Amino acid sequence: MSEPKVKLTFWDRARIVAIEAQGVKRAAAGIENQPDIDRRVERVREQARKRAARNSK
Secondary structure (H helix, E strand, O other): OOOOOOOOOHHHHHHHHHHHHHHHHHHHOOOOOOHHHHHHHHHHHHHHHHHHHHHOO
16 A cells, blocks of 8 residues: 655655656656656655654654
């Protein structure tokens, strides 16, 4: 079962958009395998989860 969705702040969403834009530029250049982009997006989401857990106490 997937984890519950964490509310992302505006800054989190902006960071993800910037990371994804870099991935699109690479894809246009022919680089298809981009695990680092996926890891960076997941890191932003993980930080949001940790922040939500810290603030819920």
